[in-house]
Amino acid sequence: MSLIPVLNGFSEKNHTWCAEEVPLDQIAKQFGTPTYVYSKKALSDAFNAYEAACKKPNGEHRARVHYAMKANSNLAILNLFARLGAGFDIVSAGELARVLAAGGSANQVVFSGVGKSKQEMIAALKAGVKCFNLESIPELTRLNEVASELGVVAPISLRVNPDVDPKTHPYISTGLKGNKFGIAYDDVLKTYQEAAKMSSCKIVGIDCHIGSQITEISPYLDALDRVLDLIKALDSAGIKIHHLDIGGGLGISYTDETPPAITDFANTLLNHIEQKGYGHLEVLFEPGRSLVGNAGLLLTSIEYLKPGETKNFCIVDAAMNDLMRPAMYEAYHAIVPVKTNTNTETLTYDIVGPICESGDWLGRDRALAVKPGDQLAILSAGAYGFTMSSNYNTRGRAAEVMVDGSQVHLIRERETIESLFANERLLP
Known part of the structure; x- marks a missing residue:
């Protein structure tokens, strides 16, 4: 089985796979392996594909991109998106600190997640984030108390659980009744009414995110219609909504999936919002x-x-400590030899790592013509690759590099073994 997705920034040239203009075997020789390799061109082009729909011809924005940084939080990537004009979607105080360290603006950060601690709320309020996406009444109550103690007003939106099936893997589905995320659809109006009474919270938006790796537009439109109905009901109740956060979750092609093109996807949703009479709202996308x-x-x-x-x-x-998705989701990643071996027999292999687990596999039943010492490229690993990696078996996490044309930049050094236990202490 060998299904190669259509890629931007990576290609095979003269029987050698390259990142932009740089052969991958050259990167392996210079930086060692395992190493994550990113294409600046591919990152920039994907962002600009959203911007093509988000920007009006006169340069004004009808929507803004808030990068869901849990997908990949390397500072260089965050800095690139900040330079391109992105805001950020975060789920922890640690991610907020990364945004600020990368040159992002706190006032373009939305703070999502079901379990914000008091300390995280304090950090976000002091930084001045754009909005808290709240997911329960207890969380709303806590934020109001924390903001009151600090003498500030917290900008908030409520995350709606619309009970819409995103038709994706159950582990990354977030908009069904049985998921932990959001406020039940039938409880949203009364929760907003409770929020409106709180002196240290200011309602600014409404939020909805139904899942990840979604390859059809129809679930988005279903969820969007349910949220627009809520905005109408809220308006009738005297509660004004200023922005509509429609989340992220658009999928990519790992094999033969055919998700809509980014610009077409964003245009479809934005046009739908305008056709329904809500074009005056600020719209937020949260792609990762x-x-x-x-x-x-x-x-x-x-x-x-x-x-x-x-x-x-x-x-x-x-x-599996480097790339968890196959073991966790049984996810498929295309795997290709970096250099073509014309004189080597093609055999079918399971590609596995050295970890002491039968679940430590990266690909199954792959036809490869390879020999020891060769390099392989595991494709489509830019999202939920390094961010989900660990030090299991006391393995240092991989290096990360960014390729820009013919230039290669080290954007994270490989962890040393000594660094893995530097913070540990022996008993006296």
Whole structure:
């Protein structure tokens, strides 16, 4: 099985896979493996595809992009998006600190997530974030108390759970009744009415996010219509909404998926909002995967080829701690040899890592013509790759590099073994 997605920024040239103008084997030689490799062009082009729909011909915005940075939070990537004009969607105080360290503006940050602590609320209020997306009455009550203690007013929106099936993996579906996210649709109006009574909270928006890796527009339109009905009901109740946050979740092509093109997707939703009479609202998109997923890959080297009675194993130096998605979701990532071997027999392999778990696999049943010492590129790894990586088995996390044309920039050093236990202490 070998399904290669259509990529921007990565291609095969003269039998060698390249990141923009740089051969991947050159990157492996310079920086070692495993290493995450990102294309600046692919990142910029994906952002500009959203901007093509978000900007009016006169330069004004009818919508803004707030990058969902949980997909990939490297400072260089955040800085690139900040330079391009992005806001940010965060889910922790740590992510807020990253945005600020990368040159992002707090007043263009929306703070999402179901479990904000008091300390995180304080940090966000002091920084001056654009909005808190709240997901329960207890969270609303706590934020009002914290803001009152600080003598400030917290800008808020409520996250609606519209009970819409996004038709994606159950682990990344967030808009159904059984999910932990958002406020039940039938409870939204009364919750807004409670919020309107709170002296230290100011209602500024309404929020909805139904899931991730969604490849159809219809679930978005279904959710959007339900939220627009709520805005109408809120207006009738004297509660004014200033912005509509429609979340993110647009999928990418890992194999043969055919998600809508970014600009077409954004235009469809924005035009729908205008046709329904709500074009005056500020609209927020919160894309993550669709900005970074196919703009990155994981470069790894083959340690051993191990023939087996029922399977052949290609053992590489990357593992489930580096790329968790296959083990966690049984996710498919296309895997290609960095250089074509014309004199090597093609065999079917499971690509596995050195971790002591049967779940440590990166690809199954792949036809490869390879030998030990070769490099493989695990494609479509820019989203939820490094951010979900760990130090399991006391393995240092991978290096990260950004390619810009013919230039390669190290944007995260490889972790050393010593750094992994630098904060630990022996008993006296």
